[in-house]
Amino acid sequence: MNWLAWKMLTGDTAKYLGIVFGVAFGSLLIAQQSSIFVGLMRRTASVMLDISEPDVWVMDLAAKNVDEIRPMPDSRLYEVRGVPGVAWAVRLFKGQVRVRQDDGSFRQAILLGLDDASLVGAPRTLVMGNLSDIRRPDAVFVDKAGYQLLFGNVPLELGRTLEMNDRRAVITGICEAHAPFQTFPVIYTRYSQATQFVPSERNLLSYILAKPQDGVSPQELASRIDAETNLKALTSDEFFWFNIKYYLENTGIPVNFGITVALGFIVGAAIAGQTFYLFTIENLKQFGSLKAMGVSNLRIVGMILLQAVLVGLMGYGLGIGMSVTFFEVTNASGMADLRGIYVPWQVMLITAVAVGFIVIVASLLSIRKVLVLEPAVVFK
Amino acid sequence: MSSLFQAADSRQTGETAVVCRGVTKEFGHGETKVHALRGIDVDIPTGELTLLVGPSGCGKTTLISIIAGLLDPTAGDVTLLGQSRKHLRGSKLIQFRAENIGFVFQQYNLLPALTAAENVAVPLLIAGEGRAKAVARAAEVLDQVGLGDKVNARPSQLSGGQQQRVAIARALVHSPRLLVCDEPTAALDAHSGRRVMQLLRDTTVQPGRAVIVVTHDSRVYEFGDRIVSVSDGRIQDIQVRGAAPLSAVAE
Numbered sequence A: 001m002n003w004l005a006w007k008m009l010t011g012d013t014a015k016y017l018g019i020v021f022g023v024a025f026g027s028l029l030i031a032q033q034s035s036i037f038v039g040l041m042r043r044t045a046s047v048m049l050d051i052s053e054p055d056v057w058v059m060d061l062a063a064k065n066v067d068e069i070r071p072m073p074d075s076r077l078y079e080v081r082g083v084p085g086v087a088w089a090v091r092l093f094k095g096q097v098r099v100r101q102d103d104g105s106f107r108q109a110i111l112l113g114l115d116d117a118s119l120v121g122a123p124r125t126l127v128m129g130n131l132s133d134i135r136r137p138d139a140v141f142v143d144k145a146g147y148q149l150l151f152g153n154v155p156l157e158l159g160r161t162l163e164m165n166d167r168r169a170v171i172t173g174i175c176e177a178h179a180p181f182q183t184f185p186v187i188y189t190r191y192s193q194a195t196q197f198v199p200s201e202r203n204l205l206s207y208i209l210a211k212p213q214d215g216v217s218p219q220e221l222a223s224r225i226d227a228e229t230n231l232k233a234l235t236s237d238e239f240f241w242f243n244i245k246y247y248l249e250n251t252g253i254p255v256n257f258g259i260t261v262a263l264g265f266i267v268g269a270a271i272a273g274q275t276f277y278l279f280t281i282e283n284l285k286q287f288g289s290l291k292a293m294g295v296s297n298l299r300i301v302g303m304i305l306l307q308a309v310l311v312g313l314m315g316y317g318l319g320i321g322m323s324v325t326f327f328e329v330t331n332a333s334g335m336a337d338l339r340g341i342y343v344p345w346q347v348m349l350i351t352a353v354a355v356g357f358i359v360i361v362a363s364l365l366s367i368r369k370v371l372v373l374e375p376a377v378v379f380k
Numbered sequence B: 001m002s003s004l005f006q007a008a009d010s011r012q013t014g015e016t017a018v019v020c021r022g023v024t025k026e027f028g029h030g031e032t033k034v035h036a037l038r039g040i041d042v043d044i045p046t047g048e049l050t051l052l053v054g055p056s057g058c059g060k061t062t063l064i065s066i067i068a069g070l071l072d073p074t075a076g077d078v079t080l081l082g083q084s085r086k087h088l089r090g091s092k093l094i095q096f097r098a099e100n101i102g103f104v105f106q107q108y109n110l111l112p113a114l115t116a117a118e119n120v121a122v123p124l125l126i127a128g129e130g131r132a133k134a135v136a137r138a139a140e141v142l143d144q145v146g147l148g149d150k151v152n153a154r155p156s157q158l159s160g161g162q163q164q165r166v167a168i169a170r171a172l173v174h175s176p177r178l179l180v181c182d183e184p185t186a187a188l189d190a191h192s193g194r195r196v197m198q199l200l201r202d203t204t205v206q207p208g209r210a211v212i213v214v215t216h217d218s219r220v221y222e223f224g225d226r227i228v229s230v231s232d233g234r235i236q237d238i239q240v241r242g243a244a245p246l247s248a249v250a251e
Helices: A002-011 A013-044 A046-050 A075-081 A131-135 A144-151 A191-197 A218-229 A236-250 A253-282 A284-293 A297-333 A345-371 A375-379 B060-067 B090-100 B116-126 B131-144 B160-172 B190-204 B218-223
Strands: A056-059 A086-100 A106-114 A126-128 A139-143 A161-164 A167-175 A186-190 A207-212 A232-235 B005-007 B016-027 B034-045 B049-053 B075-080 B101-104 B178-182 B210-215 B226-231 B234-241
Touching (some): A002 A013, A013 A046, A013 A236, A075 A086, A086 A191, A139 A144, A167 A186, B016 B060, B034 B060, B034 B226, B049 B060, B060 B178, B090 B101, B101 B160, B131 B160, B160 B178, B190 B210, B190 B218
Antiparallel strands (some): A086 A106, B016 B034
């Protein structure tokens, strides 16, 4: 009977493809928009993805998110180092600077100033140059996408110069970095160099990055630093979600994407549901004949559910496939807007649940019609 | 009515496939209540082709729906192949229908997505037989009804008469003991209708099997062994081919 269900489903090619593409379209919209939303949210915390060595991030109590912080005096670093359980603690500068290029044009960039001695937070993957080159005078590393934003689609080249705060910077390395929320270049330098590249302020220390000693959990260390220094100390994970929570609560991003995802769900459900329902209605006589010939309601329900599962699987596979392909193409083409965005497994799972809901509801509407069908209707 | 047929008693001795006693069927309630059948008493024997005739709305389709187990009577008893309908309920009734009854519908009701052989194989698939074996058996039966060269044709590629022959093959493939045909020639022209009735006559009627054909087409009377006339929900007359004259039907 499974084979019969399959043949009945695929017998009407137009309707069958209509249902599959309806589900595929819904899957594509849900998966793609959810992935872009997730990708954008991850971008808000891109610095945490790039700087993975510390387990604890320490900042001023007034910090709202990774970009909105109140700089701390340097003495705070020594306070944190004095907290029991700290294996090491180093400074990090993070801010935005205005970069002037050789041709006179300006662009905003994200500047990261790494601890001079340890270089904690240095980029993991260098496309050109060596890590030690960052110690050279006026040296900066630029992320590869940022290099293209600054100089266009030209071959990568070391030695180019930039100007920040009337100070010359020399590109001694090109690296990979996670795409930031704003489409800005990411510039790495030493902390001492960074303080030269930004306008002078009384305090410039953005973050203190810390690692617990063996036997001390990051959570425990964060609590101790909280208690002893009156600073905000969060584990990397906590800081990641702290940042995302800010953007979820204070921007229109979740509403905007939520609406699009909901529309995708509704459109997919409407197309699949209506077409599936029509398909069953048009086959009502056939279902009635099968009932007359001795197929029980349970088997009929099984047949319809099997048809729903099959179109669901095909439509889901097609939709997810199109989403994945879309992001593969955008990543390969180097589109800055969508760089680094992909379809996470969680989005695939949520999309599968949504598609499952769509096809089950669509089939239930049809099943009801068949269940109440009197077999004697075949004699009319 | 053809002179070949003579009046018969409504009660029949010998092997009987279907026995109806006081079968009544009502639809609706109150002022809109419809009395489709009003106390039907009839016996349908095996080894014969019984025609149920009457004008539209007389209750013949309702009667065969009850006989075939597709509808429950409001009152009365039906004994089907030795088993009372009162004991055939739910899954037991469905199983009974699948094993013992074959159906030929007015509009054929073939599955358009299946080939002729696959359509014929459906009752065997319902019984749980493997697809390859079922289709092979179906091809044999198709050959018996003269469509051996059409096993892979889809219903849309067949004429009305051919589709009805496929439907007849489907009704026979699982060797049912009762064949129920609802207006099998209604959708066919006269020539095709005669061919289908001849096929029914030649291939379906055999000892141990009862064949009931509902029709309002008097041209098919010559193919029946027994004619049961229904009017206004009652049996009006029963005529048997070639039998000795008998008294009129008892009320």
